[in-house]
Amino acid sequence: MNMIANLQTDITPDGPDYDIVRRVIELITEDYRDQPSLEVIAARLNQSPTQLQKTFTRWAGLSPKGFLQAVTLDHAKRLLRQEDMPLLETSIEVGLSGPSRLHDLFVTHEAMSPGEWKAKGGGLTIRYGFHICPFGIALIMVTDRGLAGLAFSDSGDERACLEDMTCRWPNAQYVEDLQATVPYAARIFEPGKWSSEQPLRVVLIGTDFQVSVWQSLMKIPFGKAVTYSDIAKDIGRPTAQRAVGAAVGANPISFVVPCHRAVGKNGALTGYHWGLTRKRAMLGWESAHA
Numbered sequence: 647m648n649m650i651a652n653l654q655t656d657i658t659p660d661g662p663d664y665d666i667v668r669r670v671i672e673l674i675t676e677d678y679r680d681q682p683s684l685e686v687i688a689a690r691l692n693q694s695p696t697q698l699q700k701t702f703t704r705w706a707g708l709s710p711k712g713f714l715q716a717v718t719l720d721h722a723k724r725l726l727r728q729e730d731m732p733l734l735e736t737s738i739e740v741g742l743s744g745p746s747r748l749h750d751l752f753v754t755h756e757a758m759s760p761g762e763w764k765a766k767g768g769g770l771t772i773r774y775g776f777h778i779c780p781f782g783i784a785l786i787m788v789t790d791r792g793l794a795g796l797a798f799s800d801s802g803d804e805r806a807c808l809e810d811m812t813c814r815w816p817n818a819q820y821v822e823d824l825q826a827t828v829p830y831a832a833r834i835f836e837p838g839k840w841s842s843e844q845p846l847r848v849v850l851i852g853t854d855f856q857v858s859v860w861q862s863l864m865k866i867p868f869g870k871a872v873t874y875s876d877i878a879k880d881i882g883r884p885t886a887q888r889a890v891g892a893a894v895g896a897n898p899i900s901f902v903v904p905c906h907r908a909v910g911k912n913g914a915l916t917g918y919h920w921g922l923t924r925k926r927a928m929l930g931w932e933s934a935h936a
Contacts, residue, residue: 664705664778664801665801667701667706668782669691670687670710670713671780671781671923672923673690674687674710674714674930675930681714684698684699684710684711687710698710705780706780712934713931754845754846754848755861755903756792756848756849756850757849757850757852757857757861758850763851763852765817766817767814767818770789770815771789771790771818771821772787772788772789772794772812772815772819773788773789773820773823774795774808774811774820774821774827775826775827775828775831776804777824777831779798779834779835780931781798781901781920781924781927781928781931782800782801782924783798783799783800783801783804784796784797784831784834785798785799785807785811786827786830786831787827787898789849791849792846792848792849793834793849793902794848794849794851794899795898795899796898796899796902797810797898797900797920798900798901798920798924833846834846848902850903851898852893852896852898855883855889856897859881859894859897860899860905862880863877863894863897863903863904863905863907864903864904865880866904866907869932869933871909871929872907872909873908873909873911874887874890874891874894874908875911877890877908891908891916894908895919900919901928906918906925906928906929907929
C-alpha cells in the first residue's frame with residue numbers, strides 16, 4: 647500500500663482577493679433572504695463598494711448583485727406567495743427551463759472495471775494539483791484516462807482535503823503535477839470552453855451501484871435539481887433512497903458529476919460533503935450561466 651500523498655506546492659493565493667471573494671460568496675449564499683446591497687456587503691467586509699465590485703466581478707465573472715440575483719431569482723417571491731412552492735424548487739424552476747445541459751455539451755465518461763475498483767487504485771498513477779476556482783480551492787486529480795477526482799477546500803484545509811481523497815484509492819501512486827491538472831482547471835470552470843467537439847473525459851472509480859448513481863447524476867440538466875428518490879427510480883432501485891444518498895455523498899468528482907443538484911424530497915438542501923454554502927454557491931453560479 648502506498649503512503650498518502652503529500653502536499654508540497656504552496657497554493658495559498660497571493661494577496662487578499664481570494665479571501666474577500668470567498669467571504670462575499672459565503673455572505674450572499676447565507677443571507678440572500680435579506681437581499682443585502684453592495685454597500686452593506688462592502689461595509690461588513692471593510693471594503694469600499696467600488697473596489698469590492700471590481701474585485702468580485704474580475705474573479706467570479708459577474709457582479710455581487712448578479713450573483714445575488716442568481717441565487718434568489720427575482721420571480722421566486724411571486725411563486726412562493728402564489729403557489730406555495732419550496733424556496734429551492736422555486737429557485738431552480740424560475741428562468742432555468744432552457745435546453746442548456748452541461749454534460750450534453752461537455753462531458754463523456756467511462757467506468758473502471760469491478761476488478762480495478764477492488765484493487766483500490768492499485769496500478770493507477772493519479773496526478774493532482776490545487777487550483778483557485780469560483781468555489782474556493784479545487785483539488786483536481788487525473789489519470790491517463792481522464793479526470794478521476796474533483797474536491798474543494800478552503801484556504802488552510804488543503805492537506806485534509808488531499809487526505810480525504812487519497813484515502814478513497816489507497817493503493818494508487820500519487821504525484822503532485824500542476825502541469826497535468828492546469829488544463830482541466832482551465833476548462834471545468836469556464837463555460838465558454840465547454841464543447842461536444844472536445845469533451846472532458848471522466849473516469850468513474852467506484853462500485854457498480856455507485857457508478858450507476860453517478861451516471862444518473864450526469865443526466866440532470868444544467869441549472870436543475872432532482873430528489874434522491876428520483877435518482878433511485880432512475881437506476882431501477884426505487885426503495886434504495888438511503889443507499890443512493892450515500893453514493894451521492896461519496897461522489898469523487900464534485901461539480902462535474904453534479905451531486906450538488908441532488909436535493910431532499912421537499913426540495914430542501916441537504917448535507918453536502920464540501921459544505922452547504924458551497925452547494926448554494928454552485929446552484930447560484932449555474933443559474934447565472936444557464
